[in-house]
Amino acid sequence: MNGTVVLDGRACSRQVRSELSEQVARLRGRGVVPSLRILLVGDFAPSQVYVRNKEKAGMQLGIDVAVERMPGTVAPADVERVVDAWNRDPGVHGAIIQLPLPEQLDRHRLLGMLAPCKDVDGLTPASLGALVSGRPGFTPATPTGIIELLVRNGITLSARRVVIVGRGELVGKPLANMLLLRGERGDATVTVCHTQTRELAEVCRSAEILVVAAGKARLVTGDMVSPGVVVVDAGTNSVGGRLVGDVDFDSVAPKASAITPVPGGVGPMTVAMLLSNVVKAARTAAAASGS
Numbered sequence: 001m002n003g004t005v006v007l008d009g010r011a012c013s014r015q016v017r018s019e020l021s022e023q024v025a026r027l028r029g030r031g032v033v034p035s036l037r038i039l040l041v042g043d044f045a046p047s048q049v050y051v052r053n054k055e056k057a058g059m060q061l062g063i064d065v066a067v068e069r070m071p072g073t074v075a076p077a078d079v080e081r082v083v084d085a086w087n088r089d090p091g092v093h094g095a096i097i098q099l100p101l102p103e104q105l106d107r108h109r110l111l112g113m114l115a116p117c118k119d120v121d122g123l124t125p126a127s128l129g130a131l132v133s134g135r136p137g138f139t140p141a142t143p144t145g146i147i148e149l150l151v152r153n154g155i156t157l158s159a160r161r162v163v164i165v166g167r168g169e170l171v172g173k174p175l176a177n178m179l180l181l182r183g184e185r186g187d188a189t190v191t192v193c194h195t196q197t198r199e200l201a202e203v204c205r206s207a208e209i210l211v212v213a214a215g216k217a218r219l220v221t222g223d224m225v226s227p228g229v230v231v232v233d234a235g236t237n238s239v240g241g242r243l244v245g246d247v248d249f250d251s252v253a254p255k256a257s258a259i260t261p262v263p264g265g266v267g268p269m270t271v272a273m274l275l276s277n278v279v280k281a282a283r284t285a286a287a288a289s290g291s
Contacts, residue, residue, distance in 0.1 A: 005153070005258040007232075012149050013268035016276065017061060023279050024062040032291050034282035035064040036120065037086050037095045041079065041105065042072030047098050054096070057271050063278055072102045079105060080113060087115040093285050094120035094278040099170075117284070120277035122174070131177050138277050143175035145269030146211060146232050147185050155209070155230055155258065158187035163207035165220065165246070167194040171213035171234050200224070212246040222251030231259040234266045 024034055036058050040051050051067055058065040068082055086095045095118045101107050108125075116126040122138040130137050150157060162179055166172040172192060179188040193203055201224040204210055209230045212220050217237035225231065231253075235246025245262030253259050260266055285291075 004253050004256050006253075007149055007153055007258055007260045007265060009145075009149055009260060009265040009268040012152050013272040015152070016148065016269075016272040017057070020272075020275055020279050021061050023283070027279070027282055027286065028062060030286065030291055032282055032286045033064050034062075034278050035091055035093050036066075036278045037092050038065070038067045039070070039079065039082060039095070039097045040067055041070045041074055041098070042102050044100065047100070051098055053271055054274060058275055058278065061275060061279075063275065074102075074105075076105055076109075079110060083110060083113050086118065087113070090285070090289070092118060093282040094118050096121050096274075097123075118281060120274060120281055122277070123169070128169075128174065131174060134181060136178070136181070138280070139178060140170060140174045141274040141277065142171050142213075142234060142266060142270045143178055144273040144276075146171075146175060146234065146266055147178060148273060149260070149266070149269050150209070150230070150232070151185060153258065156184075157209070158184055160188050160208045161191070161206060162188045162209045162211065163191045163193060163204055164211045164213070165193045165200070165204065166211075166213035166215070166234075167192055168213060168215075171211075175211060175213075214246050216246055217244050218248040219246045220252060221248045222255055225252055225255050227255050228257045229255065231256045232266065233260050233262050236262065236267065 027034060038051055040047060055065045055067055086092045095114055097110055111124050114124050116124055119127045119138050122140040127138050131139060164172050164176055176190045176192050179186050179190050191203060193200055197203060204220060204224040205226045207229055210225060211232040213234035215235060217239050231247055233245035233247040237244050243263050
């Protein structure tokens with residue numbers, strides 16, 4: 001691993017949060033308290049952990065965070081009433097519908113109900129459509145965090161060949177569109193791979209920057225990457241009680257110029273960029289109201 005840079009998401013996240021803390025203090029000084037509401041339905045263990053982390057991190061910054069916990073058997077109408085109330089409340093700046101949802105709830109319908117100006121997860125059809133059209137508002141936290149981590153570590157994106165393994169709505173699709181935007185955080189040449197991609201290893205070896213978000217433990221191994229590649233592992237898998245990524249770190253790291261660890265890479269940046277969206281929403285709402 002001589003010469004390989006380990007991209008420290010925890011350190012980068014602390015830097016972002018320090019900047020956000022100053023912004024929150026300025027807003028509160030003007031009488032504006034950034035607020036976040038989180039809808040958590042059911043008792044899915046990973047979601048419980050994710051929500052606790054968001055709640056704790058937000059409160060540490062001085063953001064007003066409240067979680068609406070509902071049973072897994074809740075009726076759709078009851079959930080819709082909560083979302084509608086948040087939309088109408090000017091004191092709510094950002095709102096999240098924690099995924100996944102129980103089967104009786106229509107994810108697409110609920111996300112479609114959420115006001116785009118409060119969609120700090122960047123997952124409503126309006127937010128995703130704005131991104132695809134080249135006029136992004138709020139962007140999903142994980143791909144935003146990936147780009148932020150690379151930029152803050154001095155890794156150039158413009159004109160680079162980026163391969164993304166994974167076409168999911170939370171990471172792969174939005175990240176591809178963000179990297180195609182014009183400017184220093186985009187202008188990349190992007191290839192997206194998925195389960196039907198032939199010769200996956202060969203495509204991965206063409207990457208100058210490789211992002212893996214496939215949801216399969218240690219999918220990418222050392223023989224699938226070229227020397228000097230920058231590797232971003234957005235996977236989280238439990239193997240033998242240990243958290244591992246979608247990249248086999250031990251075999252890939254010696255060939256990489258830079259690589260993210262799991263844990264401690266992309267994860268902390270995801271929470272930081274979510275909070276950044278909340279502060280942005282509060283700032284925009286304050287400007288609109290003249291606060």
